[in-house]
Amino acid sequence: MAYVITEEQQLLQESAADVLKKAPVATVRQLRDSRDDKGFSHPLWDDIVQMGWPGIAASEELGGLDFGFRSLGLVMEEKGRSLSASPLLSVCLSSRILQKFGTDQQKEIVQKINAEGTVVACAVQEGDFYQPLDVRCAAIPEKEGYVISGQKDFVADAHVADYLLVSAHSDEGLMTVILNKEQAGVSVEKEFMMDSRYYSKVALDNVRIEKDDVVGSVGKGKEVLNDLTNVGNALLSAELLGLAMETFERTNEYLKERRQFDRPIGSFQALQHRAADLFGELEIAKSISIKALDALDEQDFMTPALCSMAKAKCVQVAQRATNEAIQMFGGIGMTDDEEIGFFLKRARVAAQQFGGYSYHLDRFARMSGY
Amino acid sequence: MSLENFRSEVVEFLQNNCPESMRQPVREESDTFWGGRNATFKNADQEKWFHVMAERGWTTPGWPKEYGGGGLSKDEASILHQEMRRLNCRPPLFSFGIWMLGPALLRFGSEEQRLKYLPDIVNGRTWWCQGYSEPGSGSDLASLQTSAVSDGDHYIVNGQKVWTSYADKADMIFALVRTDNTQKKQIGITFLLIDMEWEGISTRPIKLISGKSPFCETFFDNVRVPKTNVVGEEHGGWSVAKYLLTHERSNISTAVDSDVMTPLSFYAKKSLGIGNDGILKDPAIRAKVAEWEIDGAAFKFTLDRINQEMKAGHSAGAKSSFMKYYASELNKRKYELRLECQGKRALAWEGEDYDEGKIARQFCRSKGNSIEGGTSEIQLNIVAKHILGLPGK
Numbered sequence: 236m237a238y239v240i241t242e243e244q245q246l247l248q249e250s251a252a253d254v255l256k257k258a259p260v261a262t263v264r265q266l267r268d269s270r271d272d273k274g275f276s277h278p279l280w281d282d283i284v285q286m287g288w289p290g291i292a293a294s295e296e297l298g299g300l301d302f303g304f305r306s307l308g309l310v311m312e313e314k315g316r317s318l319s320a321s322p323l324l325s326v327c328l329s330s331r332i333l334q335k336f337g338t339d340q341q342k343e344i345v346q347k348i349n350a351e352g353t354v355v356a357c358a359v360q361e362g363d364f365y366q367p368l369d370v371r372c373a374a375i376p377e378k379e380g381y382v383i384s385g386q387k388d389f390v391a392d393a394h395v396a397d398y399l400l401v402s403a404h405s406d407e408g409l410m411t412v413i414l415n416k417e418q419a420g421v422s423v424e425k426e427f428m429m430d431s432r433y434y435s436k437v438a439l440d441n442v443r444i445e446k447d448d449v450v451g452s453v454g455k456g457k458e459v460l461n462d463l464t465n466v467g468n469a470l471l472s473a474e475l476l477g478l479a480m481e482t483f484e485r486t487n488e489y490l491k492e493r494r495q496f497d498r499p500i501g502s503f504q505a506l507q508h509r510a511a512d513l514f515g516e517l518e519i520a521k522s523i524s525i526k527a528l529d530a531l532d533e534q535d536f537m538t539p540a541l542c543s544m545a546k547a548k549c550v551q552v553a554q555r556a557t558n559e560a561i562q563m564f565g566g567i568g569m570t571d572d573e574e575i576g577f578f579l580k581r582a583r584v585a586a587q588q589f590g591g592y593s594y595h596l597d598r599f600a601r602m603s604g605y
Numbered sequence: 606m607s608l609e610n611f612r613s614e615v616v617e618f619l620q621n622n623c624p625e626s627m628r629q630p631v632r633e634e635s636d637t638f639w640g641g642r643n644a645t646f647k648n649a650d651q652e653k654w655f656h657v658m659a660e661r662g663w664t665t666p667g668w669p670k671e672y673g674g675g676g677l678s679k680d681e682a683s684i685l686h687q688e689m690r691r692l693n694c695r696p697p698l699f700s701f702g703i704w705m706l707g708p709a710l711l712r713f714g715s716e717e718q719r720l721k722y723l724p725d726i727v728n729g730r731t732w733w734c735q736g737y738s739e740p741g742s743g744s745d746l747a748s749l750q751t752s753a754v755s756d757g758d759h760y761i762v763n764g765q766k767v768w769t770s771y772a773d774k775a776d777m778i779f780a781l782v783r784t785d786n787t788q789k790k791q792i793g794i795t796f797l798l799i800d801m802e803w804e805g806i807s808t809r810p811i812k813l814i815s816g817k818s819p820f821c822e823t824f825f826d827n828v829r830v831p832k833t834n835v836v837g838e839e840h841g842g843w844s845v846a847k848y849l850l851t852h853e854r855s856n857i858s859t860a861v862d863s864d865v866m867t868p869l870s871f872y873a874k875k876s877l878g879i880g881n882d883g884i885l886k887d888p889a890i891r892a893k894v895a896e897w898e899i900d901g902a903a904f905k906f907t908l909d910r911i912n913q914e915m916k917a918g919h920s921a922g923a924k925s926s927f928m929k930y931y932a933s934e935l936n937k938r939k940y941e942l943r944l945e946c947q948g949k950r951a952l953a954w955e956g957e958d959y960d961e962g963k964i965a966r967q968f969c970r971s972k973g974n975s976i977e978g979g980t981s982e983i984q985l986n987i988v989a990k991h992i993l994g995l996p997g998k
């Protein structure tokens with residue numbers, strides 16, 4: 236278990252910071268104001284695919300880099316710092332699921348993700364909350380396959396996806412299936428969220444699939460969804476950590492710059508103590524996030540618990556860092572001109588993706604036998 | 606020897622030599638062995654465990670062999686620490702000499718002082734106490750006034766220390782005294798080693814809210830101390846004092862770490878019970894316990910991370926301050942939660958059924974965590990200034 240990153244990983248993180256500088260917060264603002272129909276910078280996404288980031292944790296056989304989730308976490312951290320939007324999380328997640336559980340044919344999609352930047356969105360939430368094992372979307376057997384009907388919500392990147400990974404329940408248990416978005420009966424309606432990104436409602440109206448489209452096998456659904464929850468949240472914990480660190484550093488700079496009562500506001504102990512306390516919380520959050528990513532790489536039996544712990548802690552810290560930031564910036568912090576508000580808004584959306592704070596607290600407690 | 610071989614050797618050694626009773630959580634004061642000139646062991650197991658460890662210098666695994674230490678590399682020492690933690694082995698010796706004075710002597714002491722004092726620390730022959738705080742100088746430690754006036758090759762020490770843990774039991778005290786009153790307060794402090802048996806020293810125990818009296822007022826009335834007992838430079842004791850404090854703080858953090866052996870949820874489950882839905886019967890407490898356990902685990906990982914970063918050459922610097930701060934607050938939260946989780950059981954002050962009020966007394970004791978070794982507010986000041994670079998007035 237290494238907390239200290241290798242030279243190779245450091246290079247990766249630095250180059251991620253460099254590439255993402257091309258899409259700073261100003262880009263998020265510009266995409267928002269022009270109501271860009273994708274909500275992310277396409278040239279940046281092309282660069283990301285070029286750099287091979289979708290495959291950082293994927294195996295070399297499938298065109299990935301095989302650097303592991305700990306390395307991917309470093310990129311996610313930089314993504315959090317820059318707030319840059321892209322389908323990176325969706326493709327890394329679906330690629331993991333297809334690589335781990337998919338058939339040989341389905342693994343070809345992983346190759347397409349790595350080579351061409353094919354987008355696979357994960358359509359697993361129904362309604363306003365993430366409850367992945369409580370699935371209403373139904374798969375009814377028909378001839379050689381199934382007919383799928385139901386509705387998915389809060390699906391990141393479905394509006395630009397080529398494929399959808401969809402959860403459904405059947406008489407034989409939970410399953411996940413992979414669909415081509417163009418298939419008859421699939422309709423995607425995008426919704427604009429607080430973080431200036433699109434998430435979609437996906438309606439499935441008698442969508443016909445073959446048995447071959449089931450990921451792994453029918454009985455595997457629960458295992459797949461648990462794995463998706465683990466990986467998605469470990470990666471989001473890294474993104475939230477990066478976001479929180481960036482917010483904190485910007486706030487700390489402001490404390491040194493802004494003067495009132497003839498001195499820097501950072502000389503007021505009331506603010507110093509809150510900043511110092513938050514610094515400690517960030518250090519704590521960093522360790523648990525690293526531990527969760529590392530557990531994924533090491534296939535540690537504690538992985539599910541660690542992923543929920545990491546998400547809960549990073550959500551909590553990102554919430555505090557962004558709230559403290561706005562308070563310490565004063566009136567300026569409330570303006571749309573100042574960038575700090577973008578961090579607040581992304582933090583709240585990222586917090587809810589794949590389960591919010593109380594979802595993960597509960598999940599952790601259950602896994603710990605209470 | 607490779608590290609993996611070393612690890613298996615350590616495991617084998619611990620399994621063969623650490624008695625079963627020394628792998629149980631510490632229940633009462635006498636379960637901890639502090640050594641000293643009048644040392645007594647609680648039982649044969651405690652004595653055996655102490656001797657096998659001291660013989661190898663493993664009471665101070667990382668200290669050089671020439672001073673009686675174990676001479677282990679950082680990696681080896683942390684393997685020993687990990688394996689002791691895994692097997693729940695109690696520390697064989699509790700000692701301010703190990704946690705505080707030793708590191709300061711290794712850094713600032715003369716060769717003569719190291720040879721004279723360190724082996725006695727390793728072998729538990731000297732019980733050291735810490736004479737820093739005074740009635741008028743707590744957080745503002747550098748304002749201390751206990752005076753040491755030069756008299757030939759001696760000093761004459763006069764004044765009072767307070768909150769001196771174990772002063773009534775200790776053999777020696779490392780004390781901060783003022784040798785120069787004419788300069789800025791940080792200059793003119795000297796770090797002195799004083800024998801508690803010397804003429805003119807007296808102690809008076811102070812009773813705490815836990816009902817125990819582990820610490821004292823310590824009085825110096827014309828105590829003659831040879832100048833050879835100065836550690837570091839005359840008037841230059843402040844740097845020694847501060848260096849020692851970083852070790853004291855790291856040690857408080859590590860102590861909290863070893864105390865999280867039994868998860869909080871264990872007590873909560875036992876007292877509140879699990880419902881048919883498989884979850885703790887009190888949902889409000891359940892959430893607080895889960896939050897605490899996440900923070901507790903993340904704190905442990907952070908200790909490991911900082912250790913690894915230090916080994917990789919990053920400086921820990923003021924990080925010992927936030928770790929001390931975090932550890933203290935974590936431990937206080939834990940005891941608040943034990944009171945909530947365990948109801949009446951945690952409130953009993955005496956009685957065999959209640960380990961003589963262990964939980965309630967430890968609850969009271971935990972309140973001192975954020976005061977001893979520099980208060981939480983002082984740690985936050987240090988983080989703000991030295992890590993965040995925030996300006997003073």
Ligand SMILES: Cc1cc2nc3c(=O)[nH]c(=O)nc-3n(C[C@H](O)[C@H](O)[C@H](O)COP(=O)(O)OP(=O)(O)OC[C@H]3O[C@@H](n4cnc5c(N)ncnc54)[C@H](O)[C@@H]3O)c2cc1C
Nearest residue numbers: 735736737738743744768769770973976977978979980982
């Ligand atoms: C269990 C225990 C064991 C101890 N053992 C020893 C020992 O062995 N040897 C020894 O020398 N001492 C020992 N101490 C003493 C300890 O180091 C002091 O109590 C501590 O440094 C605080 O000093 P004080 O008690 O005078 O509080 P004060 O300094 O008077 O502080 C009172 C309050 O004011 C706050 N405060 C003070 N200055 C500031 C500031 N600049 N900014 C913000 N807030 C501030 C403090 O944080 C605290 O909340 C021990 C204390 C305890 C509780």
